Each structure stands twice: as C-alpha cells, then as structure tokens.
Amino acid sequence: MSALAPWLQAPLAQALALPRAHAVLLSSLPGLGAFAAGQALAQAWLCEAGDGSRPACGHCPACHLFAQRSHPDAHWLLPALLRVQLGWQEPEAEGKAKPSQEIRVDEVRAMLGFAQATRGRSRGKVVLIHPAEALNTVAANALLKTLEEPGGSLRFVLVSEAPAALLPTIRSRCQTVPLGLPEPAAAATWLCAERPTLTPMDAAALLRAAGGRPQQVLDWLERGLTAPQLAGFPRAVARADLGDFSTWKPAALIDLLQRLAADLLRVCAGAAPQYFAADQLPKARHSAPLQAWSAQLRAAQRKADHPLQWPLWLEALGVQAQQALKLACRSGP
Ligand SMILES: [Zn+2]
Numbered sequence: 001m002s003a004l005a006p007w008l009q010a011p012l013a014q015a016l017a018l019p020r021a022h023a024v025l026l027s028s029l030p031g032l033g034a035f036a037a038g039q040a041l042a043q044a045w046l047c048e049a050g051d052g053s054r055p056a057c058g059h060c061p062a063c064h065l066f067a068q069r070s071h072p073d074a075h076w077l078l079p080a081l082l083r084v085q086l087g088w089q090e091p092e093a094e095g096k097a098k099p100s101q102e103i104r105v106d107e108v109r110a111m112l113g114f115a116q117a118t119r120g121r122s123r124g125k126v127v128l129i130h131p132a133e134a135l136n137t138v139a140a141n142a143l144l145k146t147l148e149e150p151g152g153s154l155r156f157v158l159v160s161e162a163p164a165a166l167l168p169t170i171r172s173r174c175q176t177v178p179l180g181l182p183e184p185a186a187a188a189t190w191l192c193a194e195r196p197t198l199t200p201m202d203a204a205a206l207l208r209a210a211g212g213r214p215q216q217v218l219d220w221l222e223r224g225l226t227a228p229q230l231a232g233f234p235r236a237v238a239r240a241d242l243g244d245f246s247t248w249k250p251a252a253l254i255d256l257l258q259r260l261a262a263d264l265l266r267v268c269a270g271a272a273p274q275y276f277a278a279d280q281l282p283k284a285r286h287s288a289p290l291q292a293w294s295a296q297l298r299a300a301q302r303k304a305d306h307p308l309q310w311p312l313w314l315e316a317l318g319v320q321a322q323q324a325l326k327l328a329c330r331s332g333p
Contacts, residue, residue: 007182023156025174031213038159072120124153202227240322293324
C-alpha cells in the first residue's frame, strides 16, 4: 500500500484517538482520496504490531492479509460497480444485470453474517463501508441495529463523500471525523511527487480547476487530461468540440462543464472566476442562458450513471454548451 497522502494523516490520527468508537464516519468532499483514509483506519485497527491507536505498521501478518484483502476479520461493503472498477470483481457475464452502484440489502445481510461469525485473529473485526451514501434505504435500515450496538469487538468505518446524503439515523450512530482540503502548496508538491512530469505551474492550474482536490486531479490525469488541454477547455466547449473527452465517464465531464458554467456566471456577476484563469474564459455578458445551461447540466448529472448512448449524448452536451455560450456572450441585449 502506498503512503497515505499528507492531508489524510491528521484525520487518521484523529480517528485513531477515538479508542472506544465502534463506528467512525470519515466525512469528506469528493476528490480527496477518502477511501484510502478509511482503509488505513481499518488496517490500523487490525494491525497486530500496535494497539489500534497508531497507524498500521504495514509489515505484520495482519497488515499483509489486509493489503491482500484476505484478512478474515475485515469485510468491505462496496457497491458492485465500484468493486468491478477497482478490479476486485469480474463484471457480470453478458446478459446479466449491470453491476449496481448501490450497496444492496443482500450485501448488508452477508456482512451481518460475517459480523456474527467468530473472529479469526486477535484484534476484533472491522467492516469498511464505502461510499456510505451508496447504501439504499432498505440496506441502510438493515444496518442500523448492528451499527448502534455492534457487539463483541466489531467496529465500523464508514467513508462518505456526500455525508449530507446519509440518513440522519446512520450519521447519528457514528463519530464523525471531517476530512478537509489540503493547503494548495502542499497539494501541488504532493501532485508533482506523484507525477514527476508535472510542472508546479501545471499542478497549480489543475488543482485550481479541481477546487483544490488532489485526488480529483490524479483521476483527471489518469483519464489523459493535460494542463494545456484544461486551459483550452473553455474554448473547446465554445466550439462544441468535446472529442477529447469521449473516454471520460459522463459524470466527470459534466462536473467539469458545471465548473465552467459556474465560472462564467461569476464573471457575469463581476466576480473573479474560481476554477479557470480569467483569460481562458470567453467574455460572458448574459447570465440567463448560463443559468439555463446550469440547470440542464444538473439534470444531466442526475442521469449520468445511466448513459444509454454516450457518443450521442456527448455530442448533445457539446451542442447545448455551445448554444449557451453563444447566447451568454452575444453583444446585444
Ligand atoms: Zn501491522
């Protein structure tokens, strides 16, 4: 397992300082790598070199088993789609249902079976739930009783990048540890260490566009985004030219379009843009078309996980964006 990113270390220490917490909720913005912090916490609780109050040693038999995901006292409760994306599970055979992006009640029941079985090693048992907001209502309700009184030496780590979407009954049963944004300079230094070909200036521009979230930048880089491409994004959108993004997940592209729309609205209101440099943005004069476009993007984001015809949809998004920018930048009234 690679070293935990620096901005995750303080929250991990804070969570480890809650010795009697039977359920810890790591409450994060998206794009900070919160899952890694959750894994580090679960591993530290199971590590046999310490007493569960320090980060995992990384060398003991328990740490090795955990890293291979074969520790008998660790259980990961993740949506099937995420397990497939992580390469932990084969996609379903042709013709079967698509892997779910929800954590379903049968998966919670399987976890409860794990919880009731006798434990295999010495440090108790840990269930890691990520992302906790993926628990559908039935699954969340099936979890409540055990989450309140896990019994024995069972502990829960819940990771959420949308804590407001959690049922209050789930939130109230956990001790919450917030994960905050890193300092921009520290985040840029970390990014340049992770991606040695990245210049500090490019790292800063990417971080700015990502709202200061370094893991988000890494995800973009893995999808092939470069800093010059990002700088040219507003102009490419104005040309309805989204071809570079055909391999992106719809949600990620719509997210970037939403940032652009938000910046153009700021410029319209006489404020400084937040995500892009001012000189990269077209001169928007009218906010109404941008507000309408923002609403269209929000609607698109809601169905982004079910893209039926992504190439066609990509084209439609481009045309929609071009139209909005044309109307927003027109010189007349
Ligand atoms: Zn260890």
